[in-house]
Amino acid sequence: EAAKQTDTSQGTKEYDITIVGGGMVGAAVGCGLASLPLTKALKIAIIDSNPTLRVRKSLPKDDAPDPRVSAITPATVSFFKDVGAWDYVQECRHAPFDKMQVWDYTGWGYTRYNARDVGKQVLGYVVENKVLHNALLSCLQDKGFAEIICPAKVKSVLFPSSAQSVSNSKSTGQSNNNKAPSTLSEGPSHANSPNCLAKVELNDGRCLHARLVVGADGGHSQVRSMAGLQTSGWEYKQHALICTVELETENQTAWQRFLPSGPLALLPMGNKFSNIVWSTTPEQAAQLKRMTETEFVQAVNSALEHECGPHLPSRISRILEGIPSISEPFQIPPRVIGLSTERMSFPLSLMHAHAYASNRVVLVGDAAHTVHPLAGQGVNLGFGDAAELARILNEGILTGSDIGEISLLKKYERERKLVNLPMMAILDGFQRIFSADFGPVNILRAAAFNGVQFLGPLKKQVISYAMGGKKWP
The missing domain is CATH 3.50.50.60 (FAD/NAD(P)-binding domain)
Incomplete structure (x- = not known):
């Protein structure tokens, strides 16, 4: 009917x-x-x-994924199942991710999250908005x-x-x-x-x-x-540039690097496709849209790889070495090899x-x-x-x-x-703290990264909150 x-x-x-x-x-x-x-x-x-x-x-699965996507949490998936909409999503393209890596442009700190740390199979799914809407x-x-x-x-x-x-x-x-x-x-x-x-x-x-x-x-x-x-409210004086790219290898990790101009996210979409969400200044967003495909791919790879990974023999890390942890080693993100859709941008x-x-x-x-x-x-x-x-x-x-x-x-x-x-306050705080390039702030930021990475109970708390499974205490 x-x-x-x-x-x-x-x-x-x-x-x-x-x-x-x-x-x-x-x-x-x-x-x-x-x-x-x-x-x-x-x-x-x-x-x-x-x-x-x-x-x-009818949503074809063979085309390149639309760049307008959402990273939905297990709490959202539960809602879709409760109302009977998840079956429609499963008929279409949807990409699970079980790991997430977040790191700083300074290379002083990083955090890796794994679904198994909280007894789950996935941290979430990346799904095209049109698939969610149609479902x-x-x-x-x-x-x-x-x-x-x-x-x-x-x-x-x-x-x-x-x-x-x-x-x-x-x-x-x-x-x-x-x-x-x-x-x-x-x-x-x-x-x-x-x-x-x-x-x-x-x-x-x-x-x-x-x-x-x-x-x-x-x-x-x-x-x-x-x-x-x-x-x-307020304007962030940032634009988010979004597009779909093709990677060298398949990817089931959500990657996010905090750059001086804003965060760059690489989200898995299945079949070697990933979604780019690059929050940056309006001027750089316009420049990124004007680039040729080759120039854009080089810019993305450079932003993800430049001085990639923790390279400072941090005293913080040495202090935390003896604490029981669920830490994972830093991983290099996969390389982007092509642009699959148009690039879009919008103010934040x-x-x-x-x-x-x-x-x-x-x-x-x-x-x-x-x-x-x-x-x-x-x-x-x-x-x-x-x-x-x-x-x-x-x-x-x-x-x-x-x-x-x-x-x-x-x-x-x-x-x-x-x-x-609380979620709005946390996200706004993250945006402000990670956009600052100031010595003492950089050290505190690295301490926060390493604290979450090496302290198992704190990491579990962060994962559970981000997955929508609990309110922040």
């Missing part, structure tokens, strides 16, 4: 939840809702400007869940005030023992009247009313802006919404937070948002709460900020 679709006829419809943005995280919210016992009965709409959103796609959409289509409204753009969103919702409830004589219905399907109520619902107006004149609007519309979120939710920034929720509105993914891509955590945080929001809404229905009530949505906000804020 295909996912429910709309025509372009005029009129007003009512939904329990309207998801604005049908990208990876928006589709993940839909899958999360479809997989839980109470939320799967909700009436859902997904609005997106992409006219092909509802078209089932989630296919899951929705096969379940016949959600009405996909596309192509469509949101013209305006009007949200009722909390005071208005309260007064509407009082006017009908509702109390804690006579709550507003959790969903539209629970029957007529003044709390379901258009005055108490969010109103979403589309650019073609159609109008939707919803008990909850989910903003999954990216870093420049219209929903966030229309809801009056403020943000803080950090942004965080002061609040993820207000009355009848909630933010997920990049609409709530954007991070530096140096650890590939951005989309994992978004998938975590999707999973937690579905769980909170299912719990809310169970207890008879209104799914658009701010007190319920604030539970989601609190839970996700406990995860997102």
Whole structure:
């Protein structure tokens, strides 16, 4: 059965939840809702400007991998399995990696991570974004869940005030023992009247009313802006250059070297292909894009290999020699031999919404937070948002709460900020510390690398946190 679709006829419809943005995280919210016992009965709409959103796609495995990829954690894989989307990923190209090596441009320190250090087979998977997106959409289509409204753009969103919702409830004589219905399907109520619902107006004149609007519309979120939710953040004055390259040998290790201008990552994609994510100055990014293929390959190899490996007889290393460890020797990264796709670049920034929720509105993914891509955590945080929001809404229905009530949505906000804020702080700190080229900072950086490398318990803690298996203590 295909996912429910709309025509372009005029009129007003009512939904329990309207998801604005049908990208990876928006589709993940839909899958999360479809997989839980109470939320799967909700009436859902997904609005997106992409006219092909509802078209089932066949993704060839023989072409060079698309450079737009995500390094997904085991926690994200578990979510995909729980909602039934992982089987679709397995039908397409996806590359596991069981090791990761991170090292400094000074050559004073390095760290190698191995999945077996924490009793796992893999640290994660590198998957093309289009594969992840297609898997989630296919899951929705096969379940016949959600009405996909596309192509469509949101013209305006009007949200009722909390005071208005309260007064509407009082006017009908509702109390804690006579709550507003959790969903539209629970029957007529003044709390379901258009005055108490969010109103979403589309650019073609159609109008939707919803008990909850989910903003999954990216870093420049219209929903966030229309809801009056403020943000803080800054530009990094860096661009990320991405492309797919071919290596001399097959690769199952994720490599990342911190250079003075920013980190350079080489991520495995299977069949001797790897993905490049090179964060650097806008000027160097433009220069790298202008290079010939030969020049670019030479630049990548030089950046990965120059003074490669620890070459300082560090006192730190000698001090730590007698401590039980799970250390591994430094490895030379594989050589790049060719460029397989075009080179793309985009500016980098950090942004965080002061609040993820207000009355009848909630933010997920990049609409709530954007991070530096140096650890590939951005989309994992978004998938975590999707999973937690579905769980909170299912719990809310169970207890008879209104799914658009701010007190319920604030539970989601609190839970996700406990995860997102520490990760954002760590990634921002890494970016700043590893971009500094100053003697004392270099020594402290090397000490941190060597400390993680040689201290087994600390290394296990770092691996578990990066894999999404636990919150930072």
